[in-house]
Structures are given as structure tokens and as C-alpha cells.
Amino acid sequence: MSNESMLDVVPQIPLAQWTENATKWIQEKFAFVFEPLKTYFGDFMDYVSGDLLVEIPPVLFILIVAVIAFFVSGKKFGLAAFSIVGLWFVYNQGLWDALMSTVTLVLLASLLSVIVGVPIGILMSKSKIANTIFTPILDFMQTMPAFVYLIPAVAFFGIGMVPGVFASLIFATPPTVRFTNLGIRQVSKDLVEASDSFGSTGAQKLFKVELPMARSTIMAGINQTVMLALSMVVIASMIGAPGLGSQVLSSLQRASVGPGFVAGIGIVILAIIIDRITQNMNKDKE
Numbered sequence: 001m002s003n004e005s006m007l008d009v010v011p012q013i014p015l016a017q018w019t020e021n022a023t024k025w026i027q028e029k030f031a032f033v034f035e036p037l038k039t040y041f042g043d044f045m046d047y048v049s050g051d052l053l054v055e056i057p058p059v060l061f062i063l064i065v066a067v068i069a070f071f072v073s074g075k076k077f078g079l080a081a082f083s084i085v086g087l088w089f090v091y092n093q094g095l096w097d098a099l100m101s102t103v104t105l106v107l108l109a110s111l112l113s114v115i116v117g118v119p120i121g122i123l124m125s126k127s128k129i130a131n132t133i134f135t136p137i138l139d140f141m142q143t144m145p146a147f148v149y150l151i152p153a154v155a156f157f158g159i160g161m162v163p164g165v166f167a168s169l170i171f172a173t174p175p176t177v178r179f180t181n182l183g184i185r186q187v188s189k190d191l192v193e194a195s196d197s198f199g200s201t202g203a204q205k206l207f208k209v210e211l212p213m214a215r216s217t218i219m220a221g222i223n224q225t226v227m228l229a230l231s232m233v234v235i236a237s238m239i240g241a242p243g244l245g246s247q248v249l250s251s252l253q254r255a256s257v258g259p260g261f262v263a264g265i266g267i268v269i270l271a272i273i274i275d276r277i278t279q280n281m282n283k284d285k286e
Contacts, residue, residue, distance in 0.1 A: 026156070027155060034156045037162065038157045038160075038162050041162055042160055042161065045105075045108065045161045045162065045165070046161070048104045049100050049101040049103075049105075049161070049242070050101075053103065054097055054100050058091050058096055061087070062083070062084055062088060062091075063084075065273065066083045069082075069083045069277055072277050072281050073276070074280070079273075079276050079277070079280070082272070083273050086273060087273075089265075089269065090266045090269060090270075093266065095244060095263060095266050098242065098246070098247055098263070099243070099244060101161070101241075101242040101243035102244045102267070102270065103270070105161060105164055105165060105168065105229075105233060105241060106226065106229045106233065106274070109164075109165045109232070110172065110225055110226045110229045112169050113169055113172045113173040113225045116173055117174075117180065117221075117225065118180050118218065120134060120177045120180075121178070121179070121180025121183075121184070121218075121221075122180060122184065124177065125184035125185050125210075126184075131181070134177065138174045138178060141171070141174050142174045146167070146171050146231075146235050147235060149167040149171055150163070150235065150238060150239050152166075153166045153167040154239050159239045159240035160239075160241065161236075161240075161241045163236075163240075163241070164232070164233075164237075164239060164240070165241075167232060167239070168228075168229045168232040171228055171229075171232055172225045172226075172228035173225065175225050176218070176221045176225045177221075179217050179220055179221025179224070180214070180217075180221060182217055183213075183214025183215075183217030183218050184211070184214045186217065191213065192205065192209065195209045216282055219282035220282060222278065223275065223282065226274055226278055227274070227275060230267070230274065233267060234267075237249040244263045244264075244266045244267050244270070245267070247259060247263035247266075248260050248264055
């Protein structure tokens with residue numbers, strides 16, 4: 001028997017068909033979940049990006065960001081000045097509305113990632129079984145190409161900002177989970193034993209000892225989550241998510257180097273501001 005025929009002993013496993021069937025089954029059985037999410041969450045995001053944030057005068061928005069940057073950086077002017085100049089540049093280039101859509105997508109995706117990720121990280125730190133189950137899932141989520149997440153996002157939520165948030169949520173959640181798990185596991189055993197000796201309950205030990213001691217590590221994970229969510233804005237634009245990413249995609253399709261470069265600079269400015277603010281918040285807590 002040749003090598004080729006030996007490999008053909010087992011017929012092709014219909015994994016693609018199984019996945020198609022599973023997706024259709026989930027779509028049908030959980031339509032009562034996906035449809036309201038798509039409708040109401042989509043309307044909420046449109047309100048935040050299209051009405052709430054856009055209604056804030058750009059000057060006031062820039063000043064608010066600058067004040068936050070000034071205080072979180074220890075009353076230093078460097079980050080505040082960069083925020084003013086960088087955001088003014090985005091406004092000057094006519095990308096303010098796109099920036100607000102991007103901010104909405106990144107903030108909501110990051111917030112949902114933290115809401116989902118921190119409890120799972122706590123569970124993993126407390127349970128060996130949970131740690132064994134979730135570790136390969138996190139490995140899978142982090143090694144799967146980000147483009148692949150667009151497929152279930154479109155299948156369940158159609159196109160627009162909601163599937164963009166869903167795809168970003170899957171892509172950006174693992175760092176928060178891993179760092180929360182790591183941070184709690186690194187808490188000194190002496191402190192935990194001291195807490196036990198004083199008769200603390202599990203909740204008291206978690207909220208008064210472990211989470212405060214692990215806060216720096218958890219914040220580092222949240223920082224990574226925010227940056228990963230921001231890195232998804234261009235990919236999410238492929239399924240209709242508005243914002244600076246859609247400007248880059250549009251420029252790519254038209255081979256327009258200039259507008260694409262300017263939109264890319266806008267994403268970089270936003271990334272630097274968010275990264276520095278979250279990093280300085282972590283240092284402040286340290």
C-alpha cells in the first residue's frame with residue numbers, strides 16, 4: 001500500500017459541514033438572543049457614537065481628555081499637550097465623527113472584555129478544573145487569526161458595529177483573563193494565610209486581599225485588552241463597523257495613499273493616548 005493510499009484509509013472528516021450545521025443550529029435556537037442584541041445594542045451604540053459623543057463640542061472633548069491625561073500622568077504636561085495636539089490634528093483632518101465611532105467601539109469592546117474576562121480569571125485562579133478547561137480555549141482564541149472571528153460575528157449579528165464589537169470582544173478578552181489569573185496566583189501565601197487566620201470569608205479574602213494585591217497585574221492585562229480592541233478597528237471595518245478603520249479600508253480599496261495614511265495616523269494617536277493613560281493609571285495605583 002503506497003503512502004498516499006495509507007493516508008486515504010480514513011475518509012475526509014466533514015469538519016466544515018459540521019461547523020456549518022452547528023452555526024445554523026445556534027442561529028435558529030438562539031435567534032431570540034441575537035436579534036434583540038443586534039437591534040437594541042446596535043441602537044445604543046449608534047446613539048453613543050452618533051448622538052452622545054458627537055454632540056460634545058470637540059474643544060470640550062479635547063480639554064476633558066487633556067485634563068485626564070494631566071492628572072493621571074502626575075500633573076505633567078507632556079501627555080496632556082500630546083492629547084491636545086493629536087486630537088486637534090484628527091479634527092483638522094475632518095475625521096472627528098470617525099474618531100468618535102472608533103472610541104465607541106474600542107471602549108464598549110474593552111468594557112465587555114473586562115466584564116467577561118475578570119470573573120473568568122478569578123474562577124481560573126480558584127479552580128484547577130476551570131484552569132484546565134479555559135487555558136486551551138484562551139490559547140485557541142489567541143492563536144486564531146483575527147479575520148476568522150468576523151465569520152461568526154457576521155453569521156450571528158449581520159454587518160455593522162455590533163458584530164465588530166463581538167469580534168473585538170473575542171479577540172481582546174484573553175489578556176484580561178490571563179493577567180487576572182496570574183495576578184491572584186502571585187499574591188503572597190502569607191497574606192492569604194493571615195486573612196484565613198482572621199476568619200475572612202472567601203469574598204472578603206478576594207475583594208480585600210487578593211484583588212487589591214493583584215490590581216497592578218490585572219490593570220496590565222486590561223491595558224493589553226484595550227490595545228487589542230483598538231487593533232481590531234481596521235479588521236472590523238470589513239464587516240461594516242464605522243470609524244477610522246473604515247477610512248483606512250476605503251483608502252485601501254481606492255489605492256488612496258494619503259487619506260489612508262492620515263486615518264492611520266489618527267488610529268496611532270488614539271492608541272498612544274489610551275495606552276499612556278491606562279499605563280499611568282496603573283502606576284498611580286502602584
